[in-house]
Amino acid sequence: MELENALSKYEPVIGIEIHAQLKTNSKAYCGDKNEFGASPNTLTSPISLGHPGTLPKFNKEIINHAVKLGLALDCDITREMHFDRKNYFYADLPKGYQITQDKKPICKNGKILIRLENNKTKDIELTRIHMEEDSGKSIHDLDPFNTLIDLNRAGVPLLEIVTEPVIKTSHEAYQYVSEIRKLLRYLDICDGNMEEGSMRCDVNISIMPIGKDQFGDRVEIKNLNSIRNVQRSIDYEIVRQAKLLDENKKVNVETRTFDAPSGKTSAMRKKEAAHDYRYFPEPDLNPIKIEEKLLMDIQSSMPNLPNDLFEKFTKIYGLSNYDALVIIEQKEIAFYYESILEFTKNYKGATNWLMGSIKSYLNLKAIEITNFPINAESIGMLINMIDDGIITHSLANQKLFPEMLKFPQENPNSIAEKNQWINQQNENNLEVLVREILDKNPKEEERLKNGEKKLTGFFIGKIMKASNGTADPKKINQLLNQLIN
Ligand code: ADP
Ligand code: MG
Numbered sequence: 001m002e003l004e005n006a007l008s009k010y011e012p013v014i015g016i017e018i019h020a021q022l023k024t025n026s027k028a029y030c031g032d033k034n035e036f037g038a039s040p041n042t043l044t045s046p047i048s049l050g051h052p053g054t055l056p057k058f059n060k061e062i063i064n065h066a067v068k069l070g071l072a073l074d075c076d077i078t079r080e081m082h083f084d085r086k087n088y089f090y091a092d093l094p095k096g097y098q099i100t101q102d103k104k105p106i107c108k109n110g111k112i113l114i115r116l117e118n119n120k121t122k123d124i125e126l127t128r129i130h131m132e133e134d135s136g137k138s139i140h141d142l143d144p145f146n147t148l149i150d151l152n153r154a155g156v157p158l159l160e161i162v163t164e165p166v167i168k169t170s171h172e173a174y175q176y177v178s179e180i181r182k183l184l185r186y187l188d189i190c191d192g193n194m195e196e197g198s199m200r201c202d203v204n205i206s207i208m209p210i211g212k213d214q215f216g217d218r219v220e221i222k223n224l225n226s227i228r229n230v231q232r233s234i235d236y237e238i239v240r241q242a243k244l245l246d247e248n249k250k251v252n253v254e255t256r257t258f259d260a261p262s263g264k265t266s267a268m269r270k271k272e273a274a275h276d277y278r279y280f281p282e283p284d285l286n287p288i289k290i291e292e293k294l295l296m297d298i299q300s301s302m303p304n305l306p307n308d309l310f311e312k313f314t315k316i317y318g319l320s321n322y323d324a325l326v327i328i329e330q331k332e333i334a335f336y337y338e339s340i341l342e343f344t345k346n347y348k349g350a351t352n353w354l355m356g357s358i359k360s361y362l363n364l365k366a367i368e369i370t371n372f373p374i375n376a377e378s379i380g381m382l383i384n385m386i387d388d389g390i391i392t393h394s395l396a397n398q399k400l401f402p403e404m405l406k407f408p409q410e411n412p413n414s415i416a417e418k419n420q421w422i423n424q425q426n427e428n429n430l431e432v433l434v435r436e437i438l439d440k441n442p443k444e445e446e447r448l449k450n451g452e453k454k455l456t457g458f459f460i461g462k463i464m465k466a467s468n469g470t471a472d473p474k475k476i477n478q479l480l481n482q483l484i485n
Contacts, residue, residue, distance in 0.1 A: 002239045003235050003238060003239055005242075006207075006238050006239050006241075006242035006243075007238065008210075009209065009210060009242065009246075010207040010208060010209055010210060010238070010241070010242050010245065011168070011207065011208055011209075011210050011212075012168060012169065012170075012205060012206075012207050012234070012238050013165045013167075013168075013205070013206050013207065013208065013215050013216070013218075014165065014167035014168065014169075014172075014173055014203060014204065014205045014234060015127075015162070015163050015164060015165040015166070015167065015203075015204040016162075016163050016167060016173060016176060016177065016201060016202070016203055016204070016230075017160060017161070017162050017163075017201070017202040017204070018160070018161040018177065018180055018199065018200070018201050018202075019134075019158050019159075019160050019199070019200045019201075019202075020158060020159045020160075020161065020180075020184055020189070020190040020192075020198070020199050021034075021134060021156055021157070021158055021190055021197070021198040021199070022034075022061075022062060022065050022156075022157040022158065022159060022189055022190055023065075023188065023189055023190060023191060024059060024061045024062065024065070024157055025061070026059055027043075027048060027059065027133070027154075027155040027156055027157065028056075028058070028059050028062060028099070028131070028132075028133045028155055028156065028157035028158075029047065029048075029056030029057060029058060029059065029099060029133060029155055029285070030045055030047035030048055030056065030057060030155060031045070031057075032044060032045050032047070032048050032155060034156050034157070035152075036196055036198065037196075038152055040148070040150040040152060041149075041150055041151055041152060042152065043152040044151045044152065044154070047155070048094075048151060048154045048155040049094050049151060049154070050093075050094035050095030050096070050154075055284050056099060056282075056284055056285055058083075058285055058286075058288070059157065061157075062131055062157045063106075063131075063288065063290065063294070064294075064298060065157075065159065065187075065189040065190075066106045066107065066129065066131055066159055067106070067290065067294070067295065067298045068187050068189060068298055068302065069107070069129060069159060069161075069183070069184070069187060069189060070106065070107035070110065070129060071295075071298065071299055071302060072183055072187060072302065072305055073107070073110040073111065073112055073126060073129070073161075073183070074109075074110045074111055075107035075108060075109055075110030075126065075129060076107065076108045076109050076110070077106065077107055077290060077295065078104055078105065078106050078107065078108065078290070079289065079290050080104075080287065080288070080289050080290075081101065081104040081105075081106060081287065081288050082101075082104065082281050082282065082285070082287040082288065083099050083100065083101060083131075083281070083282035083285045083288075084099075084100055084101055084102040084103070084279045084280065084281055084282055085097040085098070085099060085100075085279065085280055085281075085282050086098045086099075086100050086102070086132075086277045086279055087277055087278050087279075088276075088277060090135065090138075091136075091138060091147065091149055092135045092136035092137060092138045092149055092151070092154065093135045093136070093154070094136070094151065094154065098132060098133060098135065099132065099133050099282050099285070100130060100131070100132035100133070100160075101130035101131055101132065102279040103279075105128040105129060105130035105131075106129060106130060106131055106290075107126075107128060107129035107130075108127075108128050109125070109126060109127075109128075110125070110126040110129070111123040111124060111125045111126060112124050112126070112176070112179050112180065112183070113179070113307060114172060114175040114176050114179050115175060115325070116171070116172065116175065119321060122172065124163055124164075124166060124167060124172070124176050125163065125164040125166050126161065126162065126163055126164065127162045127163060127164050128162050129159055129160065129161045129162070130159070130160050131157065131158070131159060132157075132158050132159075132160060133154075133155045133156065133157060133158060134153045134154065134155065134156040134157075134158050135153065135154060136149055136150060136151035136152070136153055136154040137149070137150045137151075137152075137153050159189075159190075161180060163176070165204070165206075165215065169234075170230075170231040170232075170234035170235045170238075171231065173203065173230050173231060173234055174227055174228075174230060174231040177201055177227045177230050178227055179306070181194075181199060181227070182306050182328075182329070182331075183305065183306065184199065185331055186303060186304070186305055186306055186331050187302075187303065187305075188303070194224075194225050194226050194227065195225060195226065197225065200223050200224070200225065201223075201224045201227075201230050202220055202221065202222050202223065202224070203220070203221045203224060203230060203233060203234060203237075204218050204219070204220050204221075205218060205219060205221070205234055205237050205238070205241075206218035206219070206241070206251065207238060207241045207242060207245065207251075209245075216241070216245075216251060217250065217251045217252070217253050218251075218253065219237065219241075219251065219252070219253065219254055219255070219256050219265075220254075220255050220256065220271065221233045221234075221237065221255075221256050221257070221258050221265055222255055222256070222257055222268065223257070224258055225260075226260075229258055229260055232258070232260075232263050233258040233265055236258075236263055236264055236265055237256075237265055240265070252267070252270075253270070253271050254267050254268070254269065254270050254271055255267075255268045255269050255270075255271055256268055304334075306328050306334075309324075309328050309334055310324050310325070310328055313327065313328065317341070317347035318347060318348070319347065319348070319351060323351050323355070326355060327351065327354065327355070330369070332368060332369045332370050333354065333369050336354070336369050336372070336376055337350060337351070337354055339375075339376030339377075340353075340354070340376045340379050340380050340383070341380075342376065342377075342380065343376065343377050343379075343380025343381060343384070344380040344381075344383045344384050344387075346383050346384070346387055349383045349386070349387065350379070350380070350383060353379060353382070353383060354379075357397060357401055358372065358374075358379070361405065373405060373408035374404050374405065374408045375408070378404060378408070378411070378412050381411070381412050381413065382396060382400065382401065382404070382412045385412060385413065385416065389423060389472060389475075390413075390416070390422055390423055391416055391421055391422060391423060391470070392423065392469070392470065392471070392472050392473070394469075394473075395416075395421050395469055395470065399419065399421055400412060400415060400416055400419075400421060403415050403419070420468060420470070421468075421469070421470060422470060423467075423470040423471060423472065424467070424470055427475075430467070430471055430475060430476070430479060431479055431483075433463060433466055433467060433471070434459075434463055434476060434479045434480060434483060435483065436466075437459060437462050437463050437466060438459070438480075438483060438484075441459075441462070444458060444459070445484070448480075448484055449484050456477065456480060459476070459480055460473050460476050460477060460480070463476050464476070
């Protein structure tokens, strides 16, 4: 209610900075391994430790990743650029400066489409994406007296993605961060695991009275470690800032931190002015030039992106927006779905199997689709067997699918044959069977004829049993109707 009240008077203005740690073999400016989870300070060298006299060497893998992301986000790619030093002192930054990009980021402008309620969409415009390096990690909660420093992360390559101040609600922010994470994963350039810190968000937020267009003073909420917390921290800030303005107080321009258990933000430090960093061109690295050929090569090797798949799944496969989004959410699921469709044209059937029995199995075993034992071809065959009336849906679901899980290498058709689950009943001998069962139960047949509908179930049950469960209940129903009329 407080939030609703705040939103009835003030309009939030939100801009988000996302730091994405890149998946590369080595760090940004030296050969140290880029890896998560190694013992502290084992992935370091004189370069990442910032020893005097060492020289950085640029890891070109980063350019490919940055260009991929830039192209996927419709950015203008900068063709000639250099790195800059951003100077500050902190224990987890042994060099005393971060190598980053200031005036000439590798990508400018660009946008990403987000999906809102009622099938509405919105483009979130980006300001820039630049390349930089991560700092080490200060650990404050392992030792009661000391801060511990792990420099494994020092020099890990980052892309920083910055939006224009165009996000208006916490829900839009949630969708924005989700879409960026999905894209990073589709492009395979960052694993997007916010809990491990490989993707981190800073939220800038201010509010202004509705109807005004002069932005208010903003705060920056640092290092949010889940998408949910991005949303929660924004909602908290809107209310906090609205209260201040209601009381004619000022919002301090500052950096704040979010405490997940209490759902509150608190002040960390005053915002540094940019000139405090004394940016200047990095003298130890050569300027970078991106050749046309590289752009073309990267453009032509771009994988399918979530929004292209959405268009394809809804327009060509006829899936509902909901189904399409659920499947696209995880790249590996979307790719598995597409592989099934190489073997069957029943798009909806493939969706149902994937989101139904297959998803349940994955959840039960707590495994990913990449570890699912049955290949897409067998699932395609299974669907075709049902569509061709070779096996009933219920037998397929209750018997054949579990057996396929046990013997994933075997062809579903031969499993079904071996177990005599194949529907032996062609139209003619199913009719003979139905006739036979009706004849054996004359009283019930009479009652059915007299309109006692519940006897349909009685007969279907008997006939199914007589066919060893292989007959299609729908067909039996049709035949029953024909025969008694
Ligand atoms: P800094 O260098 O201090 O981080 P930037 O100009 O890079 O500042 O902006 C950081 C983010 O803050 C951007 O996403 C931008 O859209 C957003 N932003 C700028 N002004 C405001 C404002 N008044 N309210 C909310 N967000 C803002
Ligand atoms: Mg910033």
